[in-house]
Amino acid sequence: MTPESAASRPPFIIPFFIVHQGCPHRCVFCNQTSITGQAEGAGQITPRQVAAGIAARLDRPRRYPEAEVQVAFYGGSFTGLPPGRQAELLAAVAPFLEQGLVRAVRLSTRPDCVDHGTAVFLADRGVRIVELGVQSMDAAVLAASGRGYGPGEVGRALRNLRGAGLQVGGQLMVGLPGENSRRAMDSARQLAALAPDFVRIYPTLVVAGSALALDYAAGSYRPLSLHQAVARTARIKAIFDACTIPVVRMGLQDGTALTQHLIAGPHHPAFGEMVLAWLFFKKVRHVLRQRAGKGGCLTMAAADESIFRGPGNLYRQRLMALGLLTGVEVVFEYGLPRHTVRVHWAG
Numbered sequence: 001m002t003p004e005s006a007a008s009r010p011p012f013i014i015p016f017f018i019v020h021q022g023c024p025h026r027c028v029f030c031n032q033t034s035i036t037g038q039a040e041g042a043g044q045i046t047p048r049q050v051a052a053g054i055a056a057r058l059d060r061p062r063r064y065p066e067a068e069v070q071v072a073f074y075g076g077s078f079t080g081l082p083p084g085r086q087a088e089l090l091a092a093v094a095p096f097l098e099q100g101l102v103r104a105v106r107l108s109t110r111p112d113c114v115d116h117g118t119a120v121f122l123a124d125r126g127v128r129i130v131e132l133g134v135q136s137m138d139a140a141v142l143a144a145s146g147r148g149y150g151p152g153e154v155g156r157a158l159r160n161l162r163g164a165g166l167q168v169g170g171q172l173m174v175g176l177p178g179e180n181s182r183r184a185m186d187s188a189r190q191l192a193a194l195a196p197d198f199v200r201i202y203p204t205l206v207v208a209g210s211a212l213a214l215d216y217a218a219g220s221y222r223p224l225s226l227h228q229a230v231a232r233t234a235r236i237k238a239i240f241d242a243c244t245i246p247v248v249r250m251g252l253q254d255g256t257a258l259t260q261h262l263i264a265g266p267h268h269p270a271f272g273e274m275v276l277a278w279l280f281f282k283k284v285r286h287v288l289r290q291r292a293g294k295g296g297c298l299t300m301a302a303a304d305e306s307i308f309r310g311p312g313n314l315y316r317q318r319l320m321a322l323g324l325l326t327g328v329e330v331v332f333e334y335g336l337p338r339h340t341v342r343v344h345w346a347g
């Protein structure tokens, strides 16, 4: 295993959930208990438990032992915790960092809980990656979602973190209250202009125990359909792709807790794959429309066969229904880079 290939492996993450800790209030869509499966009070993890948890996880065999080990604090607003609490949790990781057993700490927090001093404090204690729950860059959407900050705070937080040498990820949501397609695209463009190191995009779901669940029951909030959420996420991804900002995740991880608490909304275990399939469908359709009906050969990467077909073969059938595959031989080739579409027209 070369250093390059080790670096290209996704990191091996040891997560600790600090459920809702550090959050100044509850955002309307949020119930971390539903997502993490951990009760709110159960999130009071001690430094000793953090150290023991890391040691236990490092002792167990790993599929890719060469992958970089990171410790993560998720599920709350880490930098909203009292500084002493932040320091003791990070101090629990420090011996593993010093021995090289853990390479970095990553955590998630809110934009309004990061000033210059916070960013330096984190960088000094081995934190390398901070994920900001941006969710939207639209002031009205942020207000309707009960976030309690405006877009200006996102920019400030990002600059403070970058200034301290930290990598910054931005989380965006689609389908928040008050959002529409135009606001979602504007939001993505504004976040892209701030140049985060990577982005995650999540659909807004209605989960039990959230304020949104009450709005949904009262009929004042309607979630996006699965197709709307996929199409909107695809357009947002295209904005970040154009800026070469990696979108590292689309859709929430499936889990028993989420399934049990989900009331409504565009959740699908293969949400990210559906977005990729939608984008690929549009790309292939565009290529085929150039010479519709002329016949020829369409070559794609073998790894893209499933996104070419789409869920339940939907997109292939749609291309056929449009007459765009008439007289076209479809070839899947091993070794081609993903998302390649090559055409050789007849004649």
Ligand code: SF4
Pocket (backbone or CB within 6 Å): 020, 023, 024, 025, 026, 027, 030, 031, 032, 075, 076, 077, 110, 133
């Ligand atoms: S969305 Fe983030 S800041 Fe809001 S309540 Fe949930 S964990 Fe806390």
